[in-house]
Amino acid sequence: MKAPEFDYVRARSLEEVFALLDEYGDEARILAGGQTLLATMNMRLSEPQILVDIGGLSALKQLSVVGDVLRIGAMVTHAEIEDSTVVREHAPLLSEVAPLVAHRAIRNLGTFGGSIAFADPAAEWPCILVAMKGVVIAQGVEGQRGIPADEFFIDLYTTALRPGEIIVALDLPLKGPKSIYAFDELTRRHGDYAIVGAAITGGVSEEGFLKDARIVFLGTGNKPDRAHAVEQQLETTPLTRATAATFARALDISPGGDLYNSAETKLHLARVTLERLLSKLAQTLEVPEHG
Amino acid sequence: MAERQSIRLVVNGKSVTTTVEPRMHLIDFLRDELQIKGARVGCEHGVCGACTVRLNGQMVRGCLVLAVGAANCTVETLEGASDRGDLAALQAAFHARNALQCGFCTAGMLLAAAELIATRPDSSREEIREFMSGNYCRCTGYQAIVDAIEDVLSARSASVAGGQKC
């Protein structure tokens, strides 16, 4: 399982990256953490002509509050997110999820931006980005642009990045006083890709109910799946422990099956996961100080 | 054809300057170019952990790091960490608890255990199992490994409690 031959450049600037992408087109791959790319290359599933290593670009390593967002540079590692007090303060959902991403040795090198760019629907970060209404900051020769998460993930391993563009940072809204969230995933073994998982984010209304809910699933479709029907139902029907089960029945996603689980099993597990998350949130809403 | 590139890095405390093919991963570089065999190959897709080495002090999957990507970095394998005494307590505990059989996973287990002990010294037994769950072992039942790590952690907290230096 030795990778095929390729050229390698450790980019010294973003301009150099764009020039190489322009020159090589499809034959170039961006090397971020390498935890996904190098595995596929060792298996000869991917044979690009050149790897452009962006690991030396310190501009991509920032992790700080910028205005009303938490800006996470594309090359920030999962481990850095896991360990960060800034993240814990401003985006605690990420702190909760980070330990579930693979294993620590992978997290020490794997990057947030790399995970978003790869767009594996079974991974945690794309789901979280959509749940948190994050924005992908992409940059190419034409300059920077922000792509809302809802528009970023298009299909399996397919994003709205244009040829010649790379992700430079991810912007996440800061946790507000009324922010509420919950996350859960089902795995056979700790650190595996989840069978299904879901993130719920939202706010708390004046009356103490969940509002502006986003419910996003991972592992069910070709991209993070929004449970729109349930979100809408939550706008009109208050969430309490007694009503939590009824929302799960309204789940409107259509998961596909995988190697070990039929589509029907996935849908069943998605419903169970949703019900449990909503129950947990309902409890939190009842007793806010235990949130 | 891809050209060999010149790299300089520090491996087990010694400076190394050489040229490598870009495609060569760090483990093949250590094993085949430098003859350091304690870095092992188990799956070459980052899952089993047999290839665990330290890169700039952190544990990584050596099969998912390119040698060119480790340029200007510090790399330490099990032999290097062992020779400078960094793993003495863990090695003694593993030996006493029989936390290894065939030894092929042991480099990964020791380096992962060392990182746990350094960064999460208050880990519970379940947390130890979770942290170590990135390293595959087929011989032991994992239990002796967990026991050995617990032994080191409790010896450490005992000596801290006793006011001694760790």
Place this chain on the structure above:
Amino acid sequence: MLTPTKSEQRIADELRYIGAPVPRPNALRLLQGRGVYVDDIVLPRMAHVVYWRSPIAHGRITSFDASFATMMPGVIGVFGAEDIADICTPWVGTLAHLPGMKSPPQYPLARGHLCWQGEPVFAVVAETRHQAEDALAYLRIEWDELPVVANMERALDPDSPLIHPELGDNLCLTRTIDNGAVDATFASADVVVEESYRFGRHTGVTMETRSVLADFNAADHTLTVYHSHQAPHMMQDLYSRHLNLPETSVRVICKDVGGSFGIKVHSYPDDFATVALSKLLKRPIKFVADRLESFTSDVHARDHLVKARLAATKDGHILAFEIDDLTGVGPYSVYPRTSGIEGNQVLNITGGPYQHANYRARLRVVFQNKPPMSQYRGVGHPIACAVTEGIVDLAASKLGIDPLAFRKMNVMHDDTYPRTGASGIKLEGLSHDACLARIERLADYDGLRDEQRRLREDGVFRGIGIAAMVELTNPGPAFYGIGGARIAAQDGATVRLDAGGGITVMVSVGEQGQGSETIFAQIAADALSIPIERVRVITGDTSVTPYGGGTWASRGAGIGGEAVLQASNALGMQLIEFASAVHERSSEGLKLFNGQVMDAESGAFLIDLKDLASKAYFRPDTLPRDFQPELSATRHFSQRDYPFVFTNGVHVSYVEVDVDTGMVKLLKHWVVEDCGRVINPMLVDEQIRGAVVQGIGGVLFEECLYDEAGLLRNGSMADYLVPMASEMPDIEIAHVETRTKTSALGAKGAGEAGSAGAPAAVMNAINDALAPFHARVTSQPITPEKILVALGKVTPGRA
């Protein structure tokens, strides 16, 4: 020279090491990363071989062009079957004592007929593995596909495609046992229960993949093979015969082996091809399987469908078992141990712990276009035990009897041996009663039942699963020798006092991490009464050790250990004789103690062994004229009292099933194991734990998933699920010791007991948890989906 008779063999006056948890001396190098595995060895002019393997399950090569590949950088050559036809002969994996077994000749490289995805066909040899893999991509190969046999339940249908038309059908072996009056018993029994059990094909996934480095010396026609293997003498014999080299010209060396579990006890076509290439090219050739090719080329195991019935009286006495075992192996029976032994053992072992006189069993082993299947840790026991314990639980449940009480009533009782089981197995002495009583206390069975009851009221569903088991160990020649295989059923040890006063022990049973070398040192150190630090053990080299069988069927401690004991005792007597000659006194009153010879009665010191050695080696002029000291002794041991020495044990598994998700949490596991004398409890216990975890792999996680075209769908570490630390329970172990009288040491084997009983215990625990729902799962691995289907929460019928 006096040799102690068997009844005179003794362990030692004082047991300092035997029975103690001595840490392994050879673990030190492994802890520093300084073990030496085959891939660590580099020889001058060494080249690497990579195999082009069939990408399809069944087909025929129609064209082959290596011209591009041969031009690639570093490539030494591209080779096919014809290139090594004159160097290595084919083989047939059958044994005479499995009557009617058939399998066609198999070649190191396939001769155009592709029979499984992963079969080696062409070899690319290059300076580096990278270069060989690069060249692989440039081979121009075309093939026609042939119809695939990928469903073992249809392999014997009249209209099934035939893998080997010359054999007439896809049947490899069939066998039946019919003892007692089975039909009459079932017809008249008060209670009959019936169930089918499925076991998913899975594989060993050793940490170190299969590795071989073959070094043929063209000058003197000698072959040295560094092999990651369990049976060096067997491989020496095979390489010698198939490459037509005198046996004394072949040396097989097994250094550190990174896990084996039976996967590395077999011969493989790519091993033969690698060795043949070394002879052809007159240089060392290294083959190290990568992980992806391991999944399609390592031996697979445990692909079985077993239908079972049990008959009992209404007051709970088991009268009869009946099973029908269908197993789908590969397209060739594996050589030389065959692909029939696993099924054969399912027949022999089912019902093992229980009193019953009526037993009928049928085995059909059928060929499939999937990787070859053969012995893997436990070999049939995990299946036999799961079937037996599953159907026993079903009967207990139908009768309304507690499963532990049911077993206590029905096991063969401890004072009824020796006896023969209904399948014909000969049992020397087992301890089912003692083990059941012990585990009842160890696991606090009543406490678990109370907890289960309480938690059920809260909607938490826990289950307790019990599995009683028997396991064959310490085999005699009944296993292979009588079938014509040149597989040694005996082992030997040479024990030698060296000039510096140390002891060197050379043993024909080797080490793959289980601690064989340590227990041999313990035995020798106690027998000679010498500090263990002065003992060095050497294994795994056919040029150095006595001739023997190696590691398999849990025989290392029982057979290898006994040879070490007898050789040590013999050397001890020789040393006493020598000391007595030197000091001109009777040997009667002398004994060995702490590395010295002393007067047994007064305790007076006579001479240190180091000085005794110096006299023999350097100063024979000071010795009595007619006395020649011999400072080494070799003894061989074979167990000939029984076909196998059976052990027994019992497992309890405690689980919690989430009935909404089907996820199973393993809360705890207990094992009470009777393996006779325990030489090193620390080593045995971690062996048992490792085997339990492997068994858990089979019952919950591991399966090689194939599509209808016979293609593997989950052949990577990401998709094939092996047990990792987070999901494994703590495993508590206790021992009962019923020493075997077939040896002085009294040790039976213990390496496979964990994998034999764990699947049964976990499956029974899950079904116990699901009992309130009247749901059962009987197909392993038990995935969450299968539990949800059993509970009626999702519909069955997925691919």
